Amino acid sequence: HLKSNRQKYVVNDIEGMKSKLRDFKLSSGKVPWVHTLAVTSQTPLDIEDIHDDFHREIAFYKQTLQSVTECEKLCAQNGLTVRRKPDFFAEMIKSDQQMHKIKTNIQSEKKRVETSE
Amino acid sequence: KNIEENKKDQSIYTKKRVLFTSTRGIGSKYRHLMADLISLIPHSKKEDKIDDRKTLSLINETCEMKSCNYAILFDVRKGTDCFLWMAKTPLGPTVKFHITNVHTLDELQMTGNCLKGSRPFLHFDKSFDSEVHLQLIKELITQIYSTPKGHVKSKPFFDHVFSFFYQDGRIWFRNYQISDQEFKKDSLLTEIGPRMIMHIDKIFSDGFGGSVLYSNPNYVSPNNTRSDHKLSKANKYIKRKY
Numbered sequence: 124h125l126k127s128n129r130q131k132y133v134v135n136d137i138e139g140m141k142s143k144l145r146d147f148k149l150s151s152g153k154v155p156w157v158h159t160l161a162v163t164s165q166t167p168l169d170i171e172d173i174h175d176d177f178h179r180e181i182a183f184y185k186q187t188l189q190s191v192t193e194c195e196k197l198c199a200q201n202g203l204t205v206r207r208k209p210d211f212f213a214e215m216i217k218s219d220q221q222m223h224k225i226k227t228n229i230q231s232e233k234k235r236v237e238t239s240e
Numbered sequence: 241k242n243i244e245e246n247k248k249d250q251s252i253y254t255k256k257r258v259l260f261t262s263t264r265g266i267g268s269k270y271r272h273l274m275a276d277l278i279s280l281i282p283h284s285k286k287e288d289k290i291d292d293r294k295t296l297s298l299i300n301e302t303c304e305m306k307s308c309n310y311a312i313l314f315d316v317r318k319g320t321d322c323f324l325w326m327a328k329t330p331l332g333p334t335v336k337f338h339i340t341n342v343h344t345l346d347e348l349q350m351t352g353n354c355l356k357g358s359r360p361f362l363h364f365d366k367s368f369d370s371e372v373h374l375q376l377i378k379e380l381i382t383q384i385y386s387t388p389k390g391h392v393k394s395k396p397f398f399d400h401v402f403s404f405f406y407q408d409g410r411i412w413f414r415n416y417q418i419s420d421q422e423f424k425k426d427s428l429l430t431e432i433g434p435r436m437i438m439h440i441d442k443i444f445s446d447g448f449g450g451s452v453l454y455s456n457p458n459y460v461s462p463n464n465t466r467s468d469h470k471l472s473k474a475n476k477y478i479k480r481k482y
Contacts, residue, residue: 131455131457132455133455133457134452134453134454134455135373135454135455136451136452136453136454137372139445139451139453140333140372140373140376140443140453140454141372143332143333143376143445143453144372144375144376144379146331147328147331147332147333147379147380147383148379149252149253149383150249150252152379154253155253157389158250158253158254158386158388158389159253159362159382159386160359160360160361160362160386160398161361161362161363161364161382161386162361162362162363162364163363163364163365163366163368163369163378164363164364164365164366165366166366167365167366167367167370168365168366168367168405168407170407173407173408179407183403183405183412183414184416184429186363186365186403186405187363187401187403187414187416187429188429190361190363190401190403191361191363191401191416191418191429194361194398194401195398198398203396203398204396204397205397205398206397207355207395207397207399211397213355213356213357213395214355214356214357215353215354215355215356216279216280216345216353216354216355216356216432217345217353217432221345221346222353224348225348225350225351228348229351
């Protein structure tokens with residue numbers, strides 16, 4: 124009821140957005156997949172309660188997994204290697220130090236649960 | 241000659257750079273988020289903080305000087321409210337989001353990891369195709385987040401995926417690791433982070449300016465949420481009286 128006090132200036136310029144979209148799309152949207160690596164899911168997400176963390180994350184996970192398999196197929200078709208060679212080492216996003224911290228955190232959490240049981 | 245033409249054609253996909261910048265007073269949490277995104281986007285360039293919020297359109301010129309064609313601005317107000325601006329400069333469009341529910345890479349609950357600079361797969365929920373403003377946002381996100389093929393800092397393997405979902409009127413961002421080294425059969429996903437929820441506020445026609453093409457009717461600014469909250473508390477005694 125409080126929100127209704129505030130008059131909002133709402134704009135939805137569909138024609139303007141359409142022409143903008145046409146303007147800034149690269150080669151009118153016909154970008155080869157190898158340049159974007161983007162896929163869109165076949166079906167929209169079906170989540171009953173968005174605030175239910177567990178079910179939401181499961182739904183996110185499942186949908187992403189479908190797309191990943193799709194992407195791997197497309198990679199094979201376009202001649203891109205997906206898997207890293209086991210002897211290929213390079214800098215990671217998270218440092219070893221950080222990964223070690225995460226591991227010890229999980230272990231201590233496990234221990235805590237075990238002792239409480 | 242044909243090959244040369246092909247190369248020229250490809251350059252529109254591969255020649256891109258994203259300028260990252262923030263306003264002053266960004267605060268540690270959002271600074272970390274920005275650092276995370278910079279390390280995940282190899283074709284990025286960090287620029288000094290901006291002093292004056294009133295002249296955001298100057299970012300277009302900075303982009304030109306630094307040969308960037310996209311820009312991401314973290315605009316943090318009052319030390320708490322983070323607004324994320326994503327733009328194709330200088331011709332637009334620009335999308336302004338309000339960022340909430342941020343988890344950075346430095347937090348401990350997400351166990352995934354990936355190579356620095358490996359090109360991400362991009363996953364979009366089908367809902368993005370349903371409305372024009374979402375299509376526009378999807379296109380902009382695709383152009384900004386996809387690492388160009390053959391970029392110097394990129395790796396020739398794929399080990400993570402950026403996911404964008406449209407739920408509850410907001411865009412949810414997730415980043416998963418794809419691992420099959422240990423689990424030979426199917427690829428398994430582990431979340432790497434960061435996490436964030438992007439609430440669409442407005443879409444502008446140009447780079448950091450121009451006319452408003454879309455303003456979200458369901459968006460409530462954090463200032464208004466706070467004042468609503470305060471008001472509901474303030475009337476406690478009046479309500480009790482009657």
